[in-house]
Structure formats: structure tokens, C-alpha cells
Amino acid sequence: MHERRLAHVYGWLLLLPAAVLLVAFTHYPTVATLYDSLFSTATRLRPSTFVGLDNYRALGADPVFWQVVQNNFWFAVGTVPASIALAIAMALWVNGRLPGRALVRMAYFTPTVLPMIAVANIWLFFYTPEIGLLDKLVAAFGGSSHNWLGDPSTVLTCIIAMTIWKEAGFFMIFYLAALQSISPELREAATVEGASRWYYFRRILFPLLMPTTLFVLINALINAFKLVDHLFILTKGGPDNASNLLLYYIYEAAFSFFDTAYAATLTAVLLGFLAVMAVSQFFLFDRRIHYR
């Protein structure tokens, strides 16, 4: 009996360091955010008061919020499948035997190593009308100049393209690792059976990669909500909120408007989104994935 209690204490002690960090930096802020979202923002003239769900009602009536949610949806739809597909293609490519393989791998991985702010500064000049790389390319083929970031109909696509470029190399690494652990015998057996390369990929390779895909998918989806560094440099969410994303809007509410209560409300909504996504991924996909 005494020994069992000791083991109990011992277990809790082992958990303690991680638990303290989690509670201090994840759970407490989460709860505090939810709590703060029920109060009004305090100023020296008007102290904070309990307003119930008023902040959430204001959120529902805020057209910018709905636009931001919509943008974020398209941003996720645009970046997640494309960067995963590109990552698989690149991994398959550099997994094969080809001269200068290390060089190609490094080249694909380079965008991941660069800081987002630096990347955005480079791409800002790619997209600049008249003097930018993109416009010069278009001009070389006889096209006319386009104001890529200044046009609401192209700005989000521009940002999606840059994000895919930045992310795909990172996901490639995971796929590459997974591919290397797949036994070459499978490939030989498939060839003996007369399976085409596409059939081999579709029925053998891709299913075996599913655990990696789940991991990458979760990361990509989280990144779709988390990555906003480039907005500071490229567009500041403009023109007229056409490229504004949820997290950037939270930043604006908190640090440009100093409306901490509204920022807390927005954060609560973002947390809700992420929680629903994570839970549904694990419950829906997990059952259909074959772990070896």
C-alpha cells in the first residue's frame, strides 16, 4: 500500500515539469482569454465591466470579421492540398536515383530555412508592378503589367502562392523520411505482378504514407491559421481587407486598436476552430489510416 502511494507521487513528480509549463503557457492563457472575452476593454476613463456575450454579438455584426474568416477559408483551401501534393511530388523526385540529389534536396529545403519576414521582403519585390520579377517575366512574353498586390482579386492568390513555396519543402522532408523507410521489396513485388507505376503509387505507396499525410495535414491546417508574418510586410491585410487573415486581425485588434476584449473574443473563436479541426481529424481520419 505504502509502496503504491510512493509510485503515485513519483509519477506525478515526473509529470510535474511538463505540466507546469503546459498550465502556465497553454491552459491558463486559454482560460484567461475565454474569461476576458466576457468583459469590456478597460481604459483609464472607463474600467472593465462584465458584458456577457456582447463581444460575441459585436463579432457577428462585424463585416470585417466575416471577410477575414472567408479569406482564411480560401487561404487554407489554397495552401493545404497544393503544398501537400507538391511535397509528395518533390519527395518522390529526390528519393529516386538522380545525379546531384543532395543539391536538389537542399534546393527544395531552402525556402523552409529562410525566415518568413525575409521571404516576404523578397517576394514584395517579385510582385511589385513594373519593376518586379513577375512583371518583367510577363513583359518578356508580351503581357502587360499587373498590380499583383494592389488588386483585391489577385492579392490572396499571390499570398497563397508564396506560402506554398515556403511550406512545401518542409513537408517534403517528412515524406522523404517516410519513403526511405518503405521496403524496396514491395516495389519489386509490384513490378513482378505487372503493376504500373501509377497503380503502385495509388494502391501501395500512398496508403503507406497515410500516417505521414495525417501529420502533415494537421500541421498544414494549423499553419494556415498561424502564418501571418508575411502580411506585415506584403499587404498589411489590404487592399480593403482582401488579404486579411484571422490571426492578423487579432493582432490589429489587440495592438493597433488596443481593444483587448475584442482580441480575446476573436482568439476564442480561433481556438474553437482549431479545436474542432484537430478533434475531427483524429476521429475521422485516424480510423481509416493503416499504421504498420
Add this chain to the structure above:
Amino acid sequence: MTSRLRRQFLGIAVAMGIGCGLGPLAALPASAATELTMYYPIAVGGPLTKVIDGLVADFQKEHPDIKVKAVYAGNYNDARIKALAAHKAGQPAQLSVLFSIDIYELIEQDLIYAFDDIVSTAEEKAWLKAFYPALMENGTYKGKVYGIPFQRSTIVMYYNKDAFKEAGLDPNHPPATWQEMVDMGRKLVKKDASGNISRWGVMIPSTGYPYWMFGALTMQNGQVLMNPDGNVTHFGDPAVVGALEYWVDLSKKHKVMPEGTVEWGTLRQNFLEGKTAMMWHSTGNLTAVKNNAKFDFGVAMLPASKRRGTPTGGGNFYIFKKSTPEERKAALTFIKWMTDPERTAKWSIATGYIGTRPDAYKTKLLSDYVVKFPPAAVARDQLEFATAELSTYQTGRVRKLLDDAIQAALTGGKTPKEALGSAQAQAERLLKPYR
């Protein structure tokens, strides 16, 4: 850590000194320990941090009893966030250079002192009146001075004299009216063989600080954007709508400016590469343009519709409430030193920012410079027509409302009237509680 140790040690030394009746001896180290932290922003290109560091080093040489730690804090937004965060974290800066339009926010949060409450001698009181009145508008609230102008700018028009000659225009006659800017702009637009435009007539930046550029257009059209108390905006006024219509027409109707928004950050590069014959930009770019332009360029006041006009812009010195009386005195000494005519002249030449006081232009340094390089005087001469920059209570929100409205109109999402009408209605709702 070492500085804290040293301060503790000094404290002990002082206590012992007093205890031993060595009053005069103790007074020395006590005044030697004033340390100040200052955050400052930089919003235009160029190695301005070096200039500030140089100035601070010069100050220390003359005032070994005051130690100033100048911290570069990014752009205006970043600087405000950092200063406020440091304040909340209990390690406040005693003074900072922050956006001149942050004043209502800082007052509402009760963070800053009015300089009128800190100055004591007649000389210091006179110092408060030494600056150009237009530069004091954004720093004054209910008759008291809260911000001392430092890195202040107006908008000016840079134009490419070579392009003017090429288009058959007089390079010494930049457009003085809206109509002239359109007419000349049309002649300055250059197309290549396949009909693509290789040079635009004019570019007015509409990202970053669209409301600022717009403040110039509306004033030229005879209307300011807000009242001096910062609780009423005039976005829906017909003159304001007219100003936005003109801006939109520059691209949609007259085809002298590219459609969509024009990027603030890359505009200078566009101008330097000859992709636009004229640009509206901060005077803070003057020295950078001067050093990098490979063509002959001119600087002019902005053109007029009903009158000339520009908002002032840039950063002011503020003194924060979380400070001891000694620190405030030291901060005042520092600010006075930084804004004295000689330093103002040096700073203005190094950056292109306006010399903030008339007597700076009487120093040999600056008066010689202006003779050699006349564009340096344009911003000063334009101050006569200048007004305050958009600044209200809830300034971040109100500013974004206007920015969004401008961008919506420029990108064709809404008509100027619709866009400004809805911005005005929302600003009304935000500002009503402050009346």
C-alpha cells in the same frame, strides 16, 4: 544587473555619506546615476539608427551625468507597442519618440505628462513656443503641450526633371494645381512599342498610410478630416468625397496612375527607376532620393485644388508618467538638447525631416545647406499650408475605417461616396462616447 548593483552600491554610499554628515560629497554620486531609456521608431529607409546613436553619443559627452539608452523599436506601430508593453511589464521608458497621432491613446491610458507641467524656468517655457505652430497641432491637447516635434515630415512631390524635359514640359514648373497635375501627367505617361506603359505620370502611395496621403488631398479640397478635440470626423463631407473621387479618377479616368493600390514600401524604388515621373512621399525620403537618383530631380509643394495643403506627420517626444522627478528633469534636458537649433539642423540634413523650428534654418549649417540644395526648404515653406494628421480617440480603429474606405474606392469595390459614407457612420458610433 551590473548597473543595478552599482545603483545599490551608490545608494549605500549615499546613505553612509549622509549618516557621516558628508552631505556635499554624497550629492555628487546621487546626480550621477540618472539613467534614461528611450524607444524610437524609423519609418523611412536609410541608416537613421546610426544618426540617432551618434547624437546620443554626443549628448553623453556633454552630459556625463545622464545616461541615455536609445532603443530602435521598428516602425511607429512597433514602437508604440514596445513602449506600452515595457510600461505594463514595469520596466517603462521614461521618454520615447512615438507617432505624433498616438497622443489620444496615451492620454486615455493616462501615460504621459504635459510638458507645461514639467517646465519651470522662463527659458524652458519659451522653448515650448520655439517650434512651428503647424507641428504643435498633433502634440497639443486642451491647450497643453504633450508632444515635442522631433522627426517630423510633410508630404512633398518629387518629380523627375529629365522626364519633364523628355515630355516637352518645363522642368522648373512642376504642377501647381490638380488640373495641371492631370494635364502634365498625361504628357508624362510613356508607352513602349507594344502599347504597355513604361512610365506613369504620378503615383500616390495607398498602402501603409493611405489616410495620410488622403489628408493632403482633402485639405487641398478645403476640408480637414477631424476636429481638434479628436471626437468628430468629417469623412462624409462633399469636399472629402470629392478628394477621393479625384484620387480614383487619376487612374480610372485620366490613366496617369496605375489602377489598384500603390505600395508605400516600393514606391521610392519605382521613382528611382523612372517608372513614375512624379511621386508623393514623405520628406523623410529626401536624403535617400538625393543619394540614389541617377537623374535630375526636383521637389515641389503638393498641388492645390481650392488651396494648398498637406498633413504633418512623424514622431514626437513624449515623457511618461512612470518616472521620478529627477528622471523627468534629465529627460527634459535631453529633449531640449536634441531639439536645439544646431542639432535640429544636423538631423534635418541627415534625414530630410523638417527642421522643427524657425531658428534652425538660421544656423549656418542649415542655411548653407538650403542654398546648396533648395529642395530642402520645400517642406518648410509648405508648413504654412499644413494641418494636423488624422488623430482621434480610438485612433487605430478610426484610421483603419478610413484606410479601408480609400482602398475599397481605389480598387473599385465601392464608389467613393459609399465607402466614405459607411466609414463616417462607423466612426460616428466609435466617437460618440467621447463627446
